[in-house]
Amino acid sequence: MSSRQPRILICGDLVWAHEEARQLFDGLADIVVMDSPNRADFLAGLKTRERYDGIVGIYRHNISADRIGVFDEEIIDALAETGTVKWIAHNGAGYDQIDVFRCAKKGISVSNTPGAVNDATATTALYLVISCLRNYAWGEQSLRQGTFKSVLNPGRAHDVTGRTLGILGLGGIGLRLAHLVHAFPMRVVYYSRNRSANAPEWCEYVDSVEGLCRESDVLSLHVPLRDETVHLVGEKEIRAMKKGSIIVNTARGKVVDEEAMIRALADGHLSSVGLDVYPNEPLVNPRLLEFPQNVLLPHMGTENQDSQRRMEVRALTNLRDFLRDGQGNDLVPELRSKL
Numbered sequence: 001m002s003s004r005q006p007r008i009l010i011c012g013d014l015v016w017a018h019e020e021a022r023q024l025f026d027g028l029a030d031i032v033v034m035d036s037p038n039r040a041d042f043l044a045g046l047k048t049r050e051r052y053d054g055i056v057g058i059y060r061h062n063i064s065a066d067r068i069g070v071f072d073e074e075i076i077d078a079l080a081e082t083g084t085v086k087w088i089a090h091n092g093a094g095y096d097q098i099d100v101f102r103c104a105k106k107g108i109s110v111s112n113t114p115g116a117v118n119d120a121t122a123t124t125a126l127y128l129v130i131s132c133l134r135n136y137a138w139g140e141q142s143l144r145q146g147t148f149k150s151v152l153n154p155g156r157a158h159d160v161t162g163r164t165l166g167i168l169g170l171g172g173i174g175l176r177l178a179h180l181v182h183a184f185p186m187r188v189v190y191y192s193r194n195r196s197a198n199a200p201e202w203c204e205y206v207d208s209v210e211g212l213c214r215e216s217d218v219l220s221l222h223v224p225l226r227d228e229t230v231h232l233v234g235e236k237e238i239r240a241m242k243k244g245s246i247i248v249n250t251a252r253g254k255v256v257d258e259e260a261m262i263r264a265l266a267d268g269h270l271s272s273v274g275l276d277v278y279p280n281e282p283l284v285n286p287r288l289l290e291f292p293q294n295v296l297l298p299h300m301g302t303e304n305q306d307s308q309r310r311m312e313v314r315a316l317t318n319l320r321d322f323l324r325d326g327q328g329n330d331l332v333p334e335l336r337s338k339l
């Protein structure tokens, strides 16, 4: 019988938290790095019980999808067939690349890293809100193209103070954004499936997505991507917004109907959009580039070393807690009652 320690698999690069990983798993588990160049090799590595034998938990980052694809039914089933893998500690707030319902069926837990991303993602949304209202990014493009501010029109810009921000989804990120914009102050309204017990008294609840759209000068999206949130903001919701309003999206591209959004930009119903996320990343619909007033970022909501270290440590800690105590934190909501 082997006296080998349990093993954990790093699936997607660890960048910042190498030392923390060493400390967290010292005496508890060996760390194995997933080195498969493609999905077939990864599946074979799981099946042959050689390279990936004895893996009990997986640290996962979305970057691993570039090589082995998303954690769909095929991968989850292969993990389950090892008989040893019991926990996937995803690094990221959004876990739409993991079939969590399949995981539930196969007895595999999934955690994410809420909290660790709140500040960075809310700050990115704040930048998009400000830059869209004031046309700052457009101004910089104009300067860099040698036209200083001649293409700008103050008639297209607004003060931030006094505008109404609609927050769709008052979780950790939405709430952090609410506090940030309250400093101006902006008026803040929100919609969530349930009223939030954490909502400050100046944060007004609206009881439907359409109602939220009607109230908002700027609508900022903070819901996870699930079947029921695909195109949650569609033609009807966009047309319920005031003429000249703005959509900001740091959540997931598919939460908005992109075609409906582009139509509304083209006929001037929306004055601009501020986006960090797109339906088919890394592809960006070229039509979005036709509107110089749009502020478009390459999904960099958490791209800074402080947040990324925090996210890596949080995901690794969830895995460590599972190994040490039999139960990690941050279990995703879909699995809380199922396992």
Ligand SMILES: O=C(O)C(=O)CO
Pocket: 091, 092, 093, 094, 095, 117, 299, 300, 301, 302, 303
């Ligand atoms: O945490 C996530 O899900 C992200 O998209 C990081 O930007």
